[in-house]
Amino acid sequence: MNGDGSRATVRVAPTRVWRRWDWAKPVRPAQREVRRAVPSAETTAAPLLFVPDLHDPGAAAALDPWLAAATDHGRAGHAVSPRGMGATRGRRFGVTRREWVHDVVQEAVALPRRAVLVGHGTGAWLVAHALHRYPAAAVVLVEPVGLPGHRFPGLGPLLRRPRIGRSLLLGRDPARPAQAPPLLVAGGGAYPAKALTALAVRYGARGERLPVGTPGALPDLAPVLAWLDEVVPAPDAQLA
């Protein structure tokens, strides 16, 4: 499933230079939780910034298996719980999408070099929005929820966090930015294939199915890491 050929259907967002509310009422800083794992050998490869599913109570901690997979693969991994999620203190409800995107971008720019953004579930929805705020090296949307193709987060999550639900269902869809990094849309066994294709076409992205061990577990990141080695190879790997 390679969406590259179907550019014509890709909806590109006009470049938005206007940041009215960012100027008038910038997002106030708040506490974030970041879990980090760095490979033993020093590397100049693009680091990975994971954004967890906002409906996962563990938030960043739920992505520990991915951090391990990244370091095993020789890339630094960082997972962020934006405000109100995971181990952060402070407001849990009434957080806005703008604040979450701010938190993701803040962590991305704090990394030593241009990062790869990897979002899971509703985290992928945040990443798709963050794409308009930060020129990532590459972007991976894993089992995205809240984007065209698979918008509905499910009744349970919707009732537990109605504010996110409202943004997910009623907010504007992030289109592909005019200057977009390489994009991959990936989903495990239970993720609807149609949704995956639809989104890949819409973003002019590559689509990929990921193997899953046990049902409900995080999908295996290996194919994603292999794709990254193709599109953003580590400079030291190139030399070798």
Add this chain to the structure above:
Amino acid sequence: MTDGPATGEETGPATGVYDRGDAVCVIGGGSSGLAAVKNLREHGFEVDCYERETGLGGAWNAGADRSPVYAGLHLVSSRPFTQFPDFPMPDSYPDYPDHRQVLAYFERYADHFELREHVWFGTEVQSVAATGGDRWEVTVRGTGGGPTRTLRYAAVVVANGHLWHPHRPEYPGQEDFGGQIIHSSAYKDPSQLRGKRVLVVGGGNSGCDIAVAAAQSADTTWHSTRRGDWLTPKYLLGRPADQLDDLTRALRLPLWARRLLYRTVLRLTVGRPARFGLRRPEHKPFTAHPVVTSQLIYHLGHGDLTPKPDVAEFQPGRVVFTDGSSVDPQLVVMATGYRPRFDFLADEYLGGDGERPRLFLHMLNPAYPTLSVAGLIDPDSGQFGLVHWQTVLIARLLRARVEAPSRAATLYRRAERDIDRRYLQTRMLASGRHRYDVGHHRYLAALGQALSGLEGAK
């Protein structure tokens, strides 16, 4: 990197010109040059950036001999206006970072986007000349000396900054004054002022900053300004003043209502200028860029400095003002601003004359479509955010020339038509100082319009 680019084909030993193919040359490694390198790279261009200093950061690189930075210099525009829109300053930064934080920010920007490997430090551009086919020959030389090299590029982005060449107005009798006269660019820290009788000339942001520094450390301080200005404190109603102003815009208040609100808030919080011995501003708010200072009023109120009108003439040991009064300073600091200079570029390339380029969006001369200037603006808010979009436009335009020539041609036609357009939020005061002034809303709208003209199908 400290040598010249090694790759490239030498077209013949007789000419010694290295052809860099489709690569783009960026002149200057300040904030504008760095943004140009990043955005050109992001749009797939090979880039050689030349920086005469050994470090990046331009004006904010305090170690550079031309740096206008002085101790205690903080941004006058708050963070959200000043930062690059795709690389926000960290949450740990204050609303108004100081010059060291600004430099550290540029260094992180350069590291994050791996820009340094494209910058040739310690290398000065000596001349830029058009050759056939809209290409450019750029002659560079190490600042430490050595031979010159000439390279050929597909395009040139001039980002040499316009706030480093001091403007020094001449006053009658100045030669016989006898005291010390320095330009604000030579002011570095308060030890230069300590124990002296100091006159600071100029009511801009630097002038006010230095007057405050003098009020704190000099023996006696006078501050001469040409006119009454709207002195805006850094905070109004509990938030950075520029954010408050943009809140009134986001709420779509009309200009008259914004003016009324601004006057009222200033009157209620700061008070009448006359109470502090200042002249009443004769112009309406927003017809000149704001002068942002919280401390000037404070020190006036403490009697630490005395306001004075414009300088009329110098006499031996004395300075006479237009109201006939005179003072006897030992040191005069001229905060009289800067003038742009393009020594390496013939005037015709920028239209107009040397000091007065005539450029569409302050960037483009349609007669030389592959030459552009980044950073030649004086915004009513922060600089880097606007220059980011300038350089995105440059990159997209250069790409469109190849991929969508008709769109590029449309933009160049617009450029010819609108070359003299200014982007001010209202009619501005006539003064040499305002030639590059832009209102950030108007200017961004124009940049956005130009960008969207280049997007979409071919």
